[in-house]
Amino acid sequence: MRFEVKDGGFGYPRGGCIFSHVNFTMDKPEVLSVLGANGAGKTTLLKCMLGLLEWKTGGTYIDGINIKEIPYHQLWQKIGYVPQAKASAFAYHAEDMVLLGRNAHLGTFGQPKKADREIALACMEEIGIGYLKGKLCSRISGGELQMVLIARALAGGPSILILDEPESNLDFRNQLIVLETIERLCREKGISAIVNTHYPEHALSISQKALLLTRQGETIFGPTGKVLSEEHLDEAFGVEVKLYPLKHKDRTYTCVLPVGLKEVMERGA
Numbered sequence: 001m002r003f004e005v006k007d008g009g010f011g012y013p014r015g016g017c018i019f020s021h022v023n024f025t026m027d028k029p030e031v032l033s034v035l036g037a038n039g040a041g042k043t044t045l046l047k048c049m050l051g052l053l054e055w056k057t058g059g060t061y062i063d064g065i066n067i068k069e070i071p072y073h074q075l076w077q078k079i080g081y082v083p084q085a086k087a088s089a090f091a092y093h094a095e096d097m098v099l100l101g102r103n104a105h106l107g108t109f110g111q112p113k114k115a116d117r118e119i120a121l122a123c124m125e126e127i128g129i130g131y132l133k134g135k136l137c138s139r140i141s142g143g144e145l146q147m148v149l150i151a152r153a154l155a156g157g158p159s160i161l162i163l164d165e166p167e168s169n170l171d172f173r174n175q176l177i178v179l180e181t182i183e184r185l186c187r188e189k190g191i192s193a194i195v196n197t198h199y200p201e202h203a204l205s206i207s208q209k210a211l212l213l214t215r216q217g218e219t220i221f222g223p224t225g226k227v228l229s230e231e232h233l234d235e236a237f238g239v240e241v242k243l244y245p246l247k248h249k250d251r252t253y254t255c256v257l258p259v260g261l262k263e264v265m266e267r268g269a
Contacts, residue, residue, distance in 0.1 A: 001027075001062060001063060001078060001159040001160065001192075002025065002026070002027040002061075002062065002063050002064065003025070003026045003027075003060075003061075003062055003159075003160050003192065004023075004024065004025040004026070004027075004060070004061050005022050005023060005024055005049060005058065005059070005060050005061075006023060006058050006059060006061060007021055007022070007023060007057055007058035008020075008021075008022035008023070008045075008048060008049075008055050008057065008058040008059070008060070009021065009022065009055065009056050009057035009058055010041070010044060010045070010048050010053065010055060010056050011056055017056075017217055018040075018041040018044060018217060019040070019041050019044075019045060019213055019217045019218070019219060020057070020217055020218070021218065021219070022045065022058065022211075022219050023219075023221065024209070024211055024221045026160070026192050026194070026209070028192070029186050029187070029189075029190045029191055029192055030186065030192055030193075030207075030208040030209060031182065031183065031186055031192070031193045031194075031195060031206050031207040031208055031209070032192070032193070032194045032195070032207060032208075032209045032210065032211060033194075033195050033196075033197055033202070033203030033206075033207040033209075033210045033211070033224065034046070034194060034195065034196045034197070034210075034211045034212075034213070035197060035198070035200060035203055035210065035211070035212050035213070035228070035236070036212060036213030036214070036236060037213075037215060037236060037237050037238065040213040040214070040215065040236075041213060041217075042164075042196045042213060043084075043164055043165075043196060045196075045213070046162055046164050046194070046196055048060070049162065049194070050067075050079065050081060050162060051067050051068065051075070062075075062078060072104075073104050073105070075104075076103075076104035076156060077104045077105060077156060077157065077158070078158055078159050078160065079158050079159075079160055079161075079162060080101070080152075080153030080154060080156050080158035080160070080161045080162070081153060081161075081162050081163075082146075082149045082150055082152075082153045082161060082162070082163040082164065082166055083149070083164050084164050084165050084168065085142060085145045085146040085149055085166075085169075091136050091137075091138055092136070092137045093133070093134060093135065093136060093137070094124070094129070094132040094133055094134075094135050094136075094137055094140065094144075094148045095117075095120060095121065095124070095132075095133040095134070097137050097148050097149075097152055098120040098121075098123060098124055098148060098151045098152045098155050099112055099116060099117060099120040099155070100152055101120065101123070101151070101152040101153055101154065101155030101156045102116040102119065102120065102155055102156065103156075104156050105156070105157075119155055119157075120151070120155045121133065123151040123152075123154045123155045124148075124151050126151075126154070127147055127150060127151055127154070127181050127185075128147070128177075128181075129144065129147045129148065129151060132144055132147075132148065141174075142169055142170055142174070143170050143171070143173075143174030143177065143178070146166055146167075146170065146174070146178055147177070147178070147181070150163070150166070150178070150181060150182075154185065158191065159191055159192070160191060160192045160193065160194065161182070161185070161191060161192070161193040161194070162193070162194045163182065163193060163194070163195045163196065164196045165196050165197060165198065166178050166182070166195065166197075167179060167197065167199065167202060168197075168198060175202070179202055179205065179206050182195060182206060183206045195207065200228050200233060200241075200256045201253075201254065201255065201256045203224055203228060204224055204225070204228055204253075204254040204256070205253060205254075207224045208223065208224060209221070209222065209223060209224060209227075210222070210223075210224040210227040210228055211227070212227050212228065212232055212233075212236050213236065214235060214236050215235075215236065215238065220232055225254075229243075230242060230243055233256070237258075238261065239258045239259075239260065239261055240258070240259050240260050240261075241256060241257065241258050241259070242256075242257045242259055243255070243256055243257075244257065
């Protein structure tokens, strides 16, 4: 599946432009990370990509067709959306929460069948949370809830997953579990993922491409290693950044060290 944004721009009425001229293409199984400072519009950008907010300019296309022209159920059979995990206000069991991911495959008044429930349970087992099926979402940890939401998106059988800060507010272990799950799903199931993240190190670890939102409302898109350079990170976040490679068990990781606020460093303070 080819997923692309052409000349995307957005701004709220009387609020000015948030970002403009967003262009990128994903046409093979890979991970794209979206980064930018707080307030740069990362979550807004994801919502525009999905059609949850309407682009002011440009649009989102799947295989060359504007998503506004794709019927609702067909669109959500192609896309799996994982919003920011928050404490569940509803007493859903984890299995039932994952089962909601089958909605796009049901008719307007359709009810889940045995096969839908089997798919939901298989998705939970696939990402290692089968043990949660009888537990209430309001009584599981943040990391467990995040994995439930990933399983829910996966249950729809999408070609692309779009995840909004999936590793935020999690400890080191759960961050790694979520990141490794995303990376493995893309590799083994042949799907793509767009991941909104606060962590340049995570993007450098799992993504092949990156989209960086600058403080001027512009975007930089390309291979992750080129986009997330010291120069670009300095500009986007207003901090002086140093990147250091670290080799561990035949794999090279990039450590990202913020060494000071850019304006303070420029003043020589």
